[in-house]
Amino acid sequence: MQAHLDVAIGQYDGTVAEAMGYASRGGKRLRALFVMEGARLHGIAPDHAVWPATAIEALHAYSLVHDDLPCMDDDDERRGMPTVHRRWDEATAVLAGDALQTLAFELVADPRGHPDGAVRADLGLSLARAAGAGGMVRGQALDIAAETAPTPLTLEQITDLQAGKTGALITWSACAGPLMARADQKPLKTYGDCIGLAFQIADDVLDVTGDPEKTGKAVGKDAAAGKATFVSLLGLDAAKRRAADLVTEACDALAVYADAADSLRHAARFVIARDS
């Protein structure tokens, strides 16, 4: 997948392409894993699945570059390295993010991917719906608005926000396999929805308990900003329990795949056990 992304970005030259490569290196590659595993469960060849798997990592990288901008979360570091606008400048960060988003749609539509054009179009359509003003961008907008809201968000509001900000792309990743096979997406949709929420709760837990050396970001940042999180709303222990329950629910949804889905069960447990 990394090699595939390097080749895709390697088509281009100049500072923006360099920043695209920089921004898309590292990370946990969970979304790509969900695409590849979901595809495997439905008999989709890895050669076909790697295109949407690479696309979702490009799209994820775009979202991080723009989220880090001074006018958004204003972060100086990401994965222990300077953010793109700190390493280069804001114009480069805006453009590298823009082009990473474009690249994602280039990759899902590439005829070297799934042989059925209608499948490639549907991958693009569903990715756009997950990423756009009704999905990820909506979640990010709610997050930005929350920073200046007179009262902290409620549990319902923060769940809604996260379903957009992180949940929509994770669910898309899980569903890409059955989409490519024209099979029922429901089990993997439930898995993705649960994992997306568990992932964010785990992030909030790590913000309190994490080791900045490992997470690559400052600890206690959300609490210091007076931001409502799953931990501030539920308490640390109840937040951990909620995440664990979601992981159980996610694994249960995979019953239809029996043992074949063990790697997805493993990934689900990793989401709440990780230290970065």
Next chain:
Amino acid sequence: MQAHLDVAIGQYDGTVAEAMGYASRGGKRLRALFVMEGARLHGIAPDHAVWPATAIEALHAYSLVHDDLPCMDDDDERRGMPTVHRRWDEATAVLAGDALQTLAFELVADPRGHPDGAVRADLGLSLARAAGAGGMVRGQALDIAAETAPTPLTLEQITDLQAGKTGALITWSACAGPLMARADQKPLKTYGDCIGLAFQIADDVLDVTGDPEKTGKAVGKDAAAGKATFVSLLGLDAAKRRAADLVTEACDALAVYADAADSLRHAARFVIARDS
């Protein structure tokens, strides 16, 4: 097309959706016209063509919102109205631009558009190639870099820059019709390439001779910034002649369509005759 765009944005709510609607109102709709006319010449139903026509206007609107940002061209006005980051704020402008780009890929992939999924996938693929790090974003990056370059750009460099910044999307618009019909794209590609360049030369001419009441932007901005333009490199009269020659070349390329392409010939002449 406007109604179609309003419906597409109307799926969403909140400030970002409001800013998306604001940013995509007005304008000359030349790109949509190229899509619709190129489609008509190839027997593509308007009901199918309106999807890529709407998509290209959403994508164009995204590019304007991000180009206007303080870290890019830092413009306060667009089409005589405050730019998105002035009317709202930078975060809203980044997100509205992001979501307008996403919307473009949602629209080309929508199954209510062209019935052949492979065509929809190819519209997405070609749009991404035109818009991304090898096309429009590359042109914008070259434009930003030129601002701090020790010497002004040469004619060759500025032609290359504009082929990306404005040319790539105009050529895509012209080619979308034959692409949908699986017909030869060459005549309309030549038309688009010539019109894209003529359009930019005309913009540079308007920067010198235009009426700010009509163009909706300050006159002499490029000259004041010491920026190389087609006018600064060729002189006003030679720049006008070059644009006129390109329009002739564009119209000649339409010979294969005979009288049926008269509306595209009219549009070509409008590109250099316009006062805004």
